[in-house]
Amino acid sequence: MRIPAAPLLFGLLLAAPFLWGAATLLSGDLARWGAARIGAPYIGPNLQLFLAPVVLPFMAGALWGLAARTSGARALVAMLLAAAPALWMFLMGGGGAASLGVNLIFGFAGVLLLDFAFSRWGLAPPWWLALRLWINLSAIAALALTVV
Template identity: 55%
Template sequence: MVRIPTAPLILGLAGLIPFVWGAVTMLNGALASWGADALGPRFIGPYIQLFYGSVILSFMSGVLWGFATKTTGGRAATGYALSVIPALWAFFMTGGGPTTAGLNLIFGFLGLLMLDFAFWQWGLAPRWWMSLRLFLTAIVVLCLSVGVFH
């Protein structure tokens, strides 16, 4: 494992907060009630996870697009084409109720991890990229699993 620079690590950890908060509020009724009263019902449980998960998959499409700009020719074209998949996945696959949407987000984040690996293998992502992405993806999938399998 390669050491992850401090700023990306802290920002990545901060980005986990809505996923963790959603899982915790699904497991703790009192906290869910407090959260619904204090923040509103869309900021607890599966609601925050599903909306935020769609946002993050779309954001990651932009990150991959940025990586694709580091190359040219056929590799760049492939990178650009692959980079839009997470956003399209989020758009088309997060309907149908919280369980189906949560499961599809899990598949989306696992698919994103495969794309991360491809861009990393091509030398387009930083050396530490997979260390960060493996760690963050594991926590996201675990948190989404609470909503899907709880």
């Protein structure tokens, strides 16, 4: 299934900072260049650990919008599940950089499981899972580099 242009572009914009952060972790030259040109907050773990707590609830909020497309008990369950990642971020956001990184990895993995469920329930458009799969996997891989 082909992902429409607007969601694809927005997905790239969501994934790009994670990939940039990972690249600056893997390359000292790139990290030095990035720190000198755009500033230390926008490279490596700094970027990922400040960006991910914003992106995770945003991605869950998109699921909440999909949950609103149904009704009854299914809507209630879907809305509760869609709110869970934001609550997870609120409860697990502290504890230092390594703990935050691990909790974010679990959060993005949880959102990915919810993406699968919402797709299976017919709440998401046909292209949804293809888009969300690579966004979530990009975030998880980049955060794993940060944690290691």
